[in-house]
Amino acid sequence: MDRRTLLAGAAAVPFLPRFAVAQPARARTLRFVPHANLAVLDPIWTTAYITRNFGMMVHDCLFGIDADFEPKPQLAEGIAFEDGGRVATITLRADIRFHDNEPVLAKDAVASLKRWQKRSPMGQYLDTLTEELVALDDRRLRYRLKRPFAMLTAALGAINAPLPFIMPERLASTDPFQQIREVVGAGPYRFVANEFNSGSMVVFERSASYQPTPAAGQGLLAGPKVAHFDRVEWHIIVDAATAAAAVQAGEVDWVENPPPELFPLLRRNRQVKVEPLNPLPLSGILRFNHLQPPFTDKRIRQAFLPAVDQRDAMIAVVGTDSDLFKTDVGVFTPGTPLADDVGLEPLKGPRSVERARQLLREAGYANQPIRLLAPTDIATPAALSQVAGDMFRRIGVNLDMVMMDWGTAVQRRASREPLDRGGWSALCTAFDAFDFLNPAAHFPLRANGAGAWFGWPEVSRLEALRDQWFEAPDLPAQQRIAREIQQVALDEVVYVPLGSYIQLTALRRNIEDRVVGPPIFWNIKRG
Amino acid sequence: MFAYTVRRVLATIPVMAIVALFVFSLLYIAPGDPAAVIAGDQATPDDVERIRASLGLDRPFLVRFGEWVFRILQGDMGVSIFTNLPVTTMIQQRIEPTLSLMVLTVCLAVSVAIPLGVLAAWKQGTIIDRAVMGMAVLGFSVPVFVVGYVLAYIFALELDWLPVQGYTSMTEGFWPWLENLILPAIALGGVYIALIARITRATMLEVLSQDYIRTARAKGAGQRSILFLHALKNAAVPIVTVVGIGVALLIGGAVVTESVFAIPGLGRLTVDAILRRDYPVIQGVVLLFSFVYVLVNLAIDLLYTLFDPRIRY
Known part of the structure; x- marks a missing residue:
């Protein structure tokens, strides 16, 4: 081995971990730049879009609307109406669990919905109609309404902030005007609290306990939510030009909301695609x-x-x-x-x-x-x-x-x-x-x-x-x-x-099957 | 010397108290409402009011100030209104990137600017002198963010030598740490290099015209010996002073640099906290910056005794 080869090899040593070991892990990680910093982690306490998007990662709802705005079951297995629509009994899916491995029970759903009904406009209306909301057993909860409410499932599957996310009862019993300090969801991704650095990085890992719904449905919040990435990282990059440069350089996979003046620049890069984030304006x-x-x-x-x-x-x-x-x-x-x-x-x-x-x-x-x-x-x-x-x-x-x-x-x-x-x-x-x-x-x-x-x-x-x-x-x-x-x-x-x-979004070209709408991280994968 | 150091350290207490009162008052009278930011655009005024009450923001100034001072005296900077994390935890999360950036920038600036200043003084009136001073003017004139964008475009996007953004902790390796900081340190160091180079040149010119330099030359001392042993050491006091003052420049510049290169440091934390009116975080970070600045100045004062034996405290 001559001196130059030896020196070149030695110079390459610091790079080895990045290319030889870290690369597969990087491929299983989706790196995303959201439109804003995530500071508040309680999606009921604030109506900020960024916290709603965070909520959709880690939490789930009883129902979720599809691309045609039709509510489909998510954590719920089904709903049965009686008494001319005044009584609605919702049955939860069997064996659904929170990220702390505790089962999702009807009492959790009841506490979560009661808290949501104090803050959401749709929920507040439902609250005025609700005579009783109780857990019948571990898997069934019942609404007794003053009069039939045709939009009940639409309300429970709405996508407007705040969404009716289901949380453990011990957390959901918090005053709706106080922030919940702990994040325990039942959604497809688990929040990694010890890597959270507000203003810099939010990390999620695929939830091992999450079971996608077997119910049909496609688009937005409906249908099976399949997490294809082991890890999703939200990189908070406040400077739009830096975020655009990062996606061009392949340092991140997806920039949610680049400003219009950067669209031509991003479109010129063959590795980047620019498309509507949501077809709805x-x-x-x-x-x-x-x-x-x-x-x-x-x-x-x-x-x-x-x-x-x-x-x-x-x-x-x-x-x-x-x-x-x-x-x-x-x-x-x-x-x-x-x-x-x-x-x-x-x-x-x-x-x-x-x-x-x-x-x-x-x-x-x-x-x-x-x-x-x-x-x-x-x-x-x-x-x-x-x-x-x-x-x-x-x-x-x-x-x-x-x-x-x-x-x-x-x-x-x-x-x-x-x-x-x-x-x-x-x-x-x-x-x-x-x-x-x-x-x-x-x-x-x-x-x-x-x-x-x-x-x-x-x-x-x-x-x-x-x-x-x-x-x-x-x-x-x-x-x-x-x-x-x-x-x-x-x-x-x-x-x-x-x-x-229309808001445009910029992704690396190998990112496929994105669910159009707000930033949604299930079903999306690397091609 | 020891007594002086103790006196100076004790003197930081009233300084910090004044800073604390000033910062708290300023934030109290400044417009903005964290409750409104938390509630979000879709919240009703009633929602905002209830959140404000739950955060205790509706209480009188003196009550809030008293509570804050009481906590600070116990070493508790409070909890972020937004993240619910202790301010000390948030500062701990952010201090390494900022410290890394500042130390690297100071090292880079001192190692580049002082030789350049000495060179310019030595070659006074020549093309080298003009070139150095021209670069200094450029360093002063071009904003940090412009330098940052140009560097990122050339070295990250076009040449693909260095990353565009981000920060890697030194615990993950020296090179990953360094490669993320090279461009930010150059961008941030531009003004600092210009400042130190100009002061070095000016001071060196003054020293080089002194009689003892002429004597040294007459005795046959070499140019290197004259410049670095006789002249530079005697020019050191003003240079060290400027290096210390420049730390304030760096703190200001770090805010911009950290935004351009997406470095999760204290500068970004400060800007984020100001934009959303996260009062405990703003107060904590400003107190920290003030404390650091006071300590740097103390260190500079003590360094004078090393360079000039005539100075005694």
């Missing part, structure tokens, strides 16, 4: 504060509609590729059963700032200040706020556009005070496709005054329609009520829809 909104003038006046809220251009807003969010956004969007997610174009006339057709000015004059706008809360550090609300600010300026209103970080914005939007005491007039944000599927989970559509989402509209007709929707016996009835809801919501300008957009 997210929705942007402009919310007025109904408690503060001038937006206490319905005519003034309506006056802005001729100037609202959904196309402008969507281009600001995802760029000019018209395949990535939809305009003429109402209050429900386009492409879902309740979406309709009824009542959209003020938002369609040629846009006119002059018409908006005229309507404002006629409505008696007296140059009151309009304070737009404009976060700068979260891309979509920042882009929507810029477009809204520009619209307000072009109309010529007395605009006070306040730039701030998201942490400040979420505090200030909670203020019901007048503007001279720190209040606000308008804000922009965006919601996940599943939040706008139906009136149950649709936060900005609530119009129950002080109990409503920030902006606090009060429209009794809208609330009555929502209640009617819950009672609707079938889809055609739901659709009829949903159309009326949209008409009333747009007439009252509960909020202004700013269009819908």
Whole structure:
């Protein structure tokens, strides 16, 4: 052996463990960059999407909706209705276990559902209907309702945060406004607590005790959930350019949410594919504060509609590729059963700032200040706020556009005070496709005054329609009520829809069979 | 000397107390609400209120401050509002990457900047001097994140020599540890190198014009001996001072560098905590940084006695 060979061999020694030993382990590991840092581990305590996604990894529900929004059994084996639908008995699958190897019992499901029913909008409605929710034995739990509720299984399988995850009773009996400190789930992956480093890394391992449901179903939360990876690592990379570089270099397999400006760069790399994360689009909104003038006046809220251009807003969010956004969007997610174009006339057709000015004059706008809360550090609300600010300026209103970080914005939007005491007039944000599927989970559509989402509209007709929707016996009835809801919501300008957009995701080309929707880690595998 | 050191260590107590009061007050009056961040975008105002109450954030300033000080005196920095983990645990998780990055950067900067500064002073007015000073201006002018992106593009994406991002603990091997830190250390060290090189050059020029240097030359001392034994040692005090001041620069720069290279260090922890208003974490990290800075300054003061025997405490 000559000197050069010896030196080259010696120089390669530090690399050996990485290539010779670590490589197979790397192949069995999926490395994912989520859209945000995971800080809170209790998916009932917070409605943050990142915690919902975490919950879907480690927890499971009794039911799960499929790609057609039909609920299918997951931890449940089945459900039997009696007494005209007032009594529902849910039977759990045999031999399902939590990650601590304890069996999943009916008492666990009861405690979990009771906690969820205090926090979820759908759950809260179910709570008002529930006379009794008890465990009959280890495998059976029973709902006794005040009246039949056709959407019971849909509610128990919903994908809107917070999901009705089943946890051990000892944890689920925690106050719903207190954070659970321990993670014990019954889902396909087990959370590895000792490797958790918030802001850096979240680690999951395939749960040895998890048995996929034998029930049929495909897409979203339904059907057998097969974990193909031994280990899933969430690498928290806050810098989008770094995350994009990491997926190009093969250091990670999947970046959930690269920003639009990086799409061309990622598409140029042959090892990376860029595709819609979810075929259903997210929705942007402009919310007025109904408690503060001038937006206490319905005519003034309506006056802005001729100037609202959904196309402008969507281009600001995802760029000019018209395949990535939809305009003429109402209050429900386009492409879902309740979406309709009824009542959209003020938002369609040629846009006119002059018409908006005229309507404002006629409505008696007296140059009151309009304070737009404009976060700068979260891309979509920042882009929507810029477009809204520009619209307000072009109309010529007395605009006070306040730039701030998201942490400040979420505090200030909670203020019901007048503007001279720190209040606000308008804000922009965006919601996940599943939040706008139906009136149950649709936060900005609530119009129950002080109990409503920030902006606090009060429209009794809208609330009555929502209640009617819950009672609707079938889809055609739901659709009829949903159309009326949209008409009333747009007439009252509960909020202004700013269009819908598709979120793209970037994966290494050898990652296959991803379940479309939010980031879901079962069934996905390395080709 | 011992008495001086003890006095200086004791003097850190009131300094830390002032920092603690300042940080706590600043966070109290700063806008933002962790309860609103926790609750998420879909939560109602009532949900936010109930979470705020459950976290004790609705209690008066003095009560919260008193509790916090009481805990700090017992060595307890509190628990993160979000993760429920003790702040000390979170700091322990993050201290190694930051310490590694800073130590490597200081080593790199000192080993590059001082020879460059000496060289520039020795070759004053030549193309070498101009080149070194030109690089120093560049180091000051180009932001850390730009240097970081350019380095990552060239050495990670194009040449595939080094990883784009991440951190590997030294317990997993020296090379895996080093390869993740080379680019961040160069990016972070740019300003630091520029600062030390300029100060070294300026101080060396002053020292090289002193009479005793001329005497040394007249006695036939070699150039290397003049530069490194006679001149550099006498120029060391201002250089060491700048190295110490530069630690503050590094702490600030580490925040950006750790974000660009996805290094899970204290800088990232601080930014994350600020963005979501995780008060106990912010307070803990700022106190730690202040303590480190006070200690570094003490170490610099003590080092003066090594380089200049005339200095006595």
